[in-house]
Amino acid sequence: MLLEVLNYAGIAVFAASGALIGVRKRLDLFGVWTVAALTGVGGGVARDVLLGIHPPASFQGWENIAVASIAAAVVFVFHPQFGRLKRSVLVLDALGMGLFAATGALTALHNDASPFAAALIGITTALGGGVLRDILVNEVPLLIQERDLYAIPALTGAFATVLASTWGATDARSLVVGSVLASGFRLLALWQGWRVPIAPEDLVGRFLRACRRLGR
Numbered sequence: 001m002l003l004e005v006l007n008y009a010g011i012a013v014f015a016a017s018g019a020l021i022g023v024r025k026r027l028d029l030f031g032v033w034t035v036a037a038l039t040g041v042g043g044g045v046a047r048d049v050l051l052g053i054h055p056p057a058s059f060q061g062w063e064n065i066a067v068a069s070i071a072a073a074v075v076f077v078f079h080p081q082f083g084r085l086k087r088s089v090l091v092l093d094a095l096g097m098g099l100f101a102a103t104g105a106l107t108a109l110h111n112d113a114s115p116f117a118a119a120l121i122g123i124t125t126a127l128g129g130g131v132l133r134d135i136l137v138n139e140v141p142l143l144i145q146e147r148d149l150y151a152i153p154a155l156t157g158a159f160a161t162v163l164a165s166t167w168g169a170t171d172a173r174s175l176v177v178g179s180v181l182a183s184g185f186r187l188l189a190l191w192q193g194w195r196v197p198i199a200p201e202d203l204v205g206r207f208l209r210a211c212r213r214l215g216r
Contacts (some may be wrong), residue, residue: 098183157182
């Protein structure tokens with residue numbers, strides 16, 4: 001039951017982040033709904049494809065699309081109350097990413113995936129909706145934007161969920177540990193401005209040039 005509830009929560013917050021970007025891009029109602037719905041269910045569809053669940057659970061019933069649609073409608077009407085849109089998108093995206101990292105990993109375990117495969121599927125679930133959202137609105141995906149820590153928090157949450165579950169924790173505790181760790185890590189990284197390091201300059205070349213200068 002908790003897995004389903006958190007899955008719906010992930011869909012809602014991811015759909016809301018998609019709707020906010022749609023509003024920011026001045027899309028019409030159908031455009032906002034399309035971006036929101038695909039953002040909300042995109043990660044789950046990717047998860048189910050990897051697990052061999054056909055058709056994906058998001059298309060089996062009306063519940064997932066309904067949750068995404070309600071989130072889109074709320075944002076479309078009340079978006080001025082969200083304050084600064086970009087900040088709201090980042091917060092909602094972090095919450096959705098954490099929820100999907102944990103629920104994706106645990107769903108994979110329930111479908112007999114190995115712990116390693118379950119962690120990777122959790123990461124895919126967490127990243128899929130956000131990447132699809134950014135591609136739809138022609139933005140650089142947050143996954144690779146400005147060297148932000150994004151995939152690493154998702155990786156941390158997915159692996160934490162798998163470890164907690166394999167060490168005997170209940171599903172509820174595993175989901176709470178994974179989702180809180182992933183979302184909290186992402187929000188802390190945004191707050192502190194942590195960045196992924198880039199490749200260093202040509203250290204060998206600089207060393208050789210310095211040696212040549214010393215030898216003159």
